[in-house]
Amino acid sequence: MKMFKYGWNWFLLALVGLTFVPLLANAQSKQKDLLSEISYDHPQKYVIGGINVSGINYLDKSVVIMLSDLEEGARIKVPGDAITTAIRNLWNQGLFDNVSIIATKIKDDTIYLNIYLQEKPQLNEFNYTGIKKVNRTT
Numbered sequence: 001m002k003m004f005k006y007g008w009n010w011f012l013l014a015l016v017g018l019t020f021v022p023l024l025a026n027a028q029s030k031q032k033d034l035l036s037e038i039s040y041d042h043p044q045k046y047v048i049g050g051i052n053v054s055g056i057n058y059l060d061k062s063v064v065i066m067l068s069d070l071e072e073g074a075r076i077k078v079p080g081d082a083i084t085t086a087i088r089n090l091w092n093q094g095l096f097d098n099v100s101i102i103a104t105k106i107k108d109d110t111i112y113l114n115i116y117l118q119e120k121p122q123l124n125e126f127n128y129t130g131i132k133k134v135n136r137t138t
Contacts (some may be wrong), residue, residue, distance in 0.1 A: 038103060043077045046111035052104070055117045059095070067093060068101075068115060078103065078111060086115075095120060 038044075051072055053061040065071075068086035076082035083101050090099045098118035105112040 038078055038106075040079055043080055044109075045075055045077050046106070046109055048072050048074050048076060048113060049105075049107070049110035050112045052112075052114045053117065054114055055098075056119055058119060058122065059117075064090070064115060064117065070113065070115075076111075090115070090117065 048070060049072070051065050051068075051070055053064045056064065067089055069089055070076070070082065070086050074082075087099050087101060090096060096117045097120050098116070100116045102114045102116060103111050104114045
């Protein structure tokens, strides 16, 4: 006797799916709470508690932080010129297709930032065809 029309596999899949829905909703509410703390009408000063860099494969993270001119422990206004200047500094390097700085956590007067970068494609090798081996230099 079949208990369900589609079998136990669908039942288990639905059960697992419904288990993760509250987790996703909780993550979205945390993001909304964080966004409600940042107001363009009333910028606030924060101390940078930590800077994380994500999205890069070839560059050193400490070099990216140095280029951004942001420092852990520095006092900045959010939103403000420090974040804008950091994005501009990274963008002017010409190494990235996308640059964004996101506040990942705010606790009291401390803000934690994530610098997300998307690197431009790099040329690793090129070959010419039709040139004699004698005339080729590497």
